[in-house]
Each structure stands twice: as C-alpha cells, then as structure tokens.
Amino acid sequence: MDQSVTPPILYEWAGRKSAKPVDPALEALVRDIIGKIADKWTMLILETLEAHGTLRFTELGHKVGDISQKMLTKTLRQMEADGLVTRKVHPVVPPHVDYALTDLGRGLGAAFCSVWTWAETHYDDIEKSRAAFAARQGAGE
Amino acid sequence: MDQSVTPPILYEWAGRKSAKPVDPALEALVRDIIGKIADKWTMLILETLEAHGTLRFTELGHKVGDISQKMLTKTLRQMEADGLVTRKVHPVVPPHVDYALTDLGRGLGAAFCSVWTWAETHYDDIEKSRAAFAARQGAGE
DNA sequence: TTCGATACTAACCCAAAGGAGAGTGTATTT
C-alpha cells in the first residue's frame, strides 16, 4: 500500500467518539497501544486475573487454559511492563510469585468486558454467518 | 507411582481445567471468537468503517493506514465470514466494491469503543510504566 | 494501441509467534 505521503488531516469523526481533538501523533500512539493490547493471550490472561484475583504462575497457566509456559511468561512480562499486572516475588524455596491486576489492568478489563459480553451474546450469529459464508463459497455464488 | 523407568517429567501442562460451571464447548467457542477478533487489523478496520461508513477497498486501505493489500483482503474476508462486514460488488469496469459494517459489526465496534477510550485515556500511564519498567530492568533492581 | 483505473490473487520470502522438551537452583521431604 502506498503510504509515502500521509496528510495529517481529513479525518471527519462522526462525533460518536470522545470529544478529543484528532491529533495524528496521539492517534498513532493509541493505535500502537491497541495493536499491542489487542492480543489473544493478553486478553485471556486479563480475563482470568479479573475473574480469580491474585494467582501464582502455574495456577494462572492452568486457569488460562492451553497456554505454554513460554507464552505465559512472555505475555506476563509485557503486561508488567505496560503496568497492567504486578509481579510479586516471595524469596522462598520453592519460588512463589504472585500475579495480580493493577488499577490500570482492572480498567482495561472493565473496558474489555463489553467485548467479552458481545462475544457471548453473538457467538451463534457468528457461527451462522460462517456457515452461510462457507455455503456461499462452496456453491460458487 | 512407577519411578524406575520414568524420565524426568516436570510438568503436565496440557491439562484442561474447569473453574467455572460454564459449558466447555461454549467457552471454547467464545475463546475462539476472542482469539479471532482480538486482532490488530480487525480492530483497526472495524474502527475505520465505524468512523467513515461505507468505503471502497482502496479507500479503506488508505484510511486504515499502513496495511498491505494482502492483509486488508485477508482480514476483510475473515470479517465477512464472521458477519461483521458486508461486501457489495458492483459489476462494473473498473471494479467497484463497497464495504460496510453489519449490525453485528457495529455492535462489536460499540463494545470495543470503551477499550479505545481506555487507550486514549491511559496511554500516558502506559508510557510511564514502560519507562519505569525499563529503568528497573536496566538498573538491576 | 497503449494506458490507467480497481480489486483483487499468486508466488516468494523473511520475521515473529508459539509449541515441545530439557535444564536450573535449592530447601524440604521421602
């Protein structure tokens, strides 16, 4: 896609979003954050911590489901860096590490909650759409 | 417990859990949906269509930003299959294809709106957290 | 006759995501 010239203007928001002025620099920033956060594992971990409160590493892994240790560690680190979770190490043997949401993380969890609800409400619509789409493709519309 | 022949197995990581009395099939489904829509390009396209209404392919690409035709096509097809967007082909030359959100898509857009607002509100907190985290790592806490 | 416009698809390639499995450190338990 040709993006050699990107004029910073010509965004006419239908007034439906926040009343903030459309600053392209800010928009790029927000876009970057969305890009980082709109991630499967981040969302799943967020959801799990929101539902169960403070959890230890292994415990969290089991509750999230089919996540590998590698991805759990990596995603947790990113979330810690972004200030979404706290990581509390108890210097004991065997190791004990507690993960919990920060206020920021809880805020995102609350925001994302509506998406989760949407998915629960409309999964059957999506299934139907997929079936219809597959049929359309198969039949050679 | 047979330990004479047992190789050093440390984890059985693939075990399924059931924390909540939720139908596991439904949970897997919702999880799958979240996994599919919690995607950078899907969110960005959704946002763009929500803000601008009906758009043509190239137009949409420009407004979304740095997206390649390949990803635009691919994401759009997935969204069409999931029933989030409609694809209307006008059989003219040169080709003319209109993309617009469905009710389902608009619903998801509305749900995701709060996440977008959260990102706008807290991007500076995230920046600060990242800086603090980097400093913590660099200084060897 | 050649060009340009549009919305793609196909082929190629590289980088990142992500899974599997083994290794680490040490105090307590067997």
Added chain:
DNA sequence: AAATACACTCTCCTTTGGGTTAGTATCGAA
C-alpha cells in the same frame, strides 16, 4: 541419596503473519 516443588530460561522446530512484486480482467480515454 534421591525426588519434589515452582517459576522460570534456553534451545530447537514448525506455523503463521505479513510485506513485496507481479499478474489479471475489462472498458473507456488518450
């Protein structure tokens, strides 16, 4: 003495994401 527990880290490997370039079809304009 050996196993165990926990929270990792490291290496190896496959899959997916995603960019780039080229090509296609067709009509009207130059």
